Amino acid sequence: MINTKKQALYTAFIIIGAIMLIYDLTGKNENVYLKIGGLLILMIGLYNSTKQWASDNPKDDNTPEDEK
Template sequence: MNTKKQLFSSLFILLGAVLLIYGMIAENTNVYIKIVGIIVLMFGLYSSTRVWVEDNKQDNEKDDEI
């Protein structure tokens, strides 16, 4: 289990969510803030799912040995 990668991914998810919420709450926000928020959020989700898949492959290999 790689906790550094999970922390890195979680920070990207949190940053993307904050940017999107800020874009919805503030009245005169630039559209690019919302676009960057979506990109950062999607990158964080993508990288976190890659970490989860790598962790589950190790679990499946242990189950196959039994």
Template sequence: MNYILIAIGAIIALYAKNTVNQNQYILIGGIMILMIGIYRISKNIPSRHQEDEHIDDKKE
């Protein structure tokens, strides 16, 4: 689902950027959809600091 949001947002943003009469609202909407997809993916990736804590606990 997240990758679909990223793809749709990128397509909409590129479409709005390439038209002769550039519609700013469509461009902003496409960028927002793109950013929502990126945020949802990054939310599931653990931070590097959390991984380091788990490795240090295993060493002791």
């Protein structure tokens, strides 16, 4: 069953992390901590959303040999 609340949270992490990285790349002052924080939040969101997608769509290992 798809957990939409968790997926929305992970999507928000991805968007916030991407915004932080884009803001730092386009700004005049480069802040290393903003880049690290943005990348960390982005990767946490991507990792958790990928785990969620994998659990929502289990792989069917019972396929016949002819279909492979």
